[in-house]
Amino acid sequence: MAQPVEIAESEFIEFVTFVAGEQSFCIEITQIREIRRWSPVTILPHAPDHVLGVMNLRGAVIPIFDLAAKLGLGRITPTERHVIIIAAVNGQTIGLLVDSVSEILSVRHDRVQETPNVRADDTTTCILGVIPIEEGMTRVIDLGRIVPAKAEGAA
């Protein structure tokens, strides 16, 4: 796994769960910087479908990704009601557009199960593991897989 969730140290890990493409996902809380409402972004040319554009977060230029589109679950048409999760990974700060944020989940680390061995598709390659919750299951996002590799095309 590219970005193992740091499990060993403390008994409990906290995740923020949210909905994208009608499925429940979660990100470890330490990776999240803030959560804010959707506001129009500046479109980037030559960008893949799931890259909505960039926005100004207190002077920093942050790319915003449509998480559902990235996971192959169809594009979201953003409205005022949609939410952007600002997260940091590998020194990069990005924003993820999702339908809504649900709750903070605190689970013992051994409740995080490895991704069942299934056919690799757009979603499964971005999932670190799954956690059973009351309403079924939530999927742990591997942020490192969402962010474009920095060196890519930078020359």
Next chain:
Amino acid sequence: MSINSIRDTFFEECEDLLDALIEGLAEMSGGSYEGETVHAVFRAVHSIKGGAGAFGLNQLVGFAHTFETVLDRVRSDQLEVDPELMRVLQRAGDHLSDLVEANRIASEVDEGTHASLLQALNGFLGIDPADGEDGGQEEEFVFEALALDLDLQDDIGGQTDGYEIRFSPNPALYANGHEPLLIFEALAGLGSLEVAANTTDLAPFADLDWKAPKTDWIIRLRSSEPEHLIDEVFEFVEGLCELSIEAIQTDPPEEAAADVPDLDDAAPDGGADPTPPAAASAPAEEAVKVVDLAALRTSPADAEKKQEPKAANGPRPTLRVDLERVDRLINTVGELIINQAVISQRIEEIGLPSGSGLSTELEDYKLLAREIQEGVMAIRAQPVKPLFQRMSRIVREASDATGKAARLVTEGEGTEVDKTVVERLADPLTHMIRNAIDHGLEGPEQRARAGKDAVGTIRLAAFHRSGSVLIEITDDGAGLDRDRILETAVSKGLVPAEAELAPGEIDNLLFMPGFSTAKEVSNLSGRGVGMDVVKTAISSLGGRVTITSRAGEGTTFSIVLPLTLAVMDGMVVKVAGQTMVVPISSIIETIRPGPDELHRFGVDGWLLSIRGSYVPIIDVATSLGRGVPDADVRDQVLLLIQTEGQSHCALAVNGISDQRQVVIKSLEGNYGHIPGVSAATILGDGKIALIIDPDAVVANSSAALRRVSDPRPEKEIANGAAG
């Protein structure tokens, strides 16, 4: 402070010292120098040696020692500065920087160079018995015993004169990387030496603070050398120690031995005299009139006296600041500028009555913000001087490697450019200077035939021109051989054989990837790294490079660079509904064309006729990935730009809304490179606007065209060849 951070400090200081060294050597080789220059060079080498000794960098110490000895001869006028000596000194300077660098990154230097330079330096020293003695003494110094007795008693009888030196290092002396042992070595070079540690005020062993070594030294030097030579030995530790130097009459050896506390007396707990030595031992030793407090007081005064002339022509006081702090400040000030723009815009929207006075205040706010910004930017600005000085070494090496004599002439060294620009220019400049010597300058016979000076001149000049920095590299060689360039380009398939190219276009072929005119791979340039790399490096700094060449007279490469990488003047335009910024520097003029100035060309292409010539129109939106132009070209506004290839092009945009200074924000940190976009900025309304890279937009668009219409030109070429 860990040993590593002290080490880092040492190497940081070495950089400054090496700069001073190279500057001094350059002045010396220019012939116009005075004693102070030689002193400065000597001091630089000496300080490097001192620091290196503290870290046990033996190879560096050894070399610096020999180097320093030669310099010492020069400054005492025992050696005359001739071109040959200068040549060796400069190469020794180069080698010293290599050694420092090698020690910093823990790598090896070229043994052959090292040995041959040492030999050359020693050659200037001649076979000197004194030198041999020095070497011997160095071996004897071992920093273990508290009392060092370099017993050269035989000489003492012959001496009429000597010194008694009390030397109490402060902890700062050690923190700065000085080493008493090296000072003693230097003193030993002046005469016979007795060193004794005064351990009387040492705390009991268990209470010793390793961070604050506290040992006084009493040094007896039998020497007939003048006192200022001894002062010089301590020159670098001034202010870091308490020092008194007293000339003494010859004393019988027994007495001398008596007043030097020896190991037995000074046993840590058996100390007969627990009071501090400077005050307490002075009365006790009055008979031999060692230290009196007056002498102690004079030493700081001496120090001041010495610093005065230095301050007059030396560098102004400076402050070392972590670059990250400066960048954070620059970022924040960038925010301030944006914030100011936002506030102005909001207030304008409210539509206050014009008499409210708020607009005047707002204007002041704007000016203040700009002023702060300029001030902060100035912190990052650095003169190109060190960069240029480094190039003199490149010239030397290149001229050695090619056997073409060359000299470097620099102009405008005081020109200031952003630090990053200065740093990132080093590689391209190195490459261009090597090229200029390797390919630009002719061989000696050819130069003689052309009636030119046997020594070629490479001129490196920097100056400000209308908000940019211009750097020129000029050689006085043969000029570009355009026939050969074209031939090479054709043979490599870079241009079709039938192409008729203007001289300027041929020159620009040099910048094409995969182009190299060197007939054989010389060991200098032609390692597969072409001028295209230079061009890429300069473009990445937001600059451009152009060539002018005259047959028989030489070639000039001109690099135009922005003053700073953080702000630029931009034209705010609308492209496909988005706000974008085009750098003003690349716009020649803006045109709203009349119907008769536009001409259809090709399937969906347009040409603009302007002052008798036709320039292609490129739709920015299309080039940036929009499938079809969303607006008729007749409704668009055109920006006439000059591309890197010197040809003109018109960029079509929906409209122009403003012209303003924008703060450049990198996109690559959080996202990545986007073709056609150089960076982003934040506008007054808090929205992000992309900054267009006009050259890349043009390149994108022509690349796309070529892909679409590839078969056709080939056919046309074939037809043309047949007909």
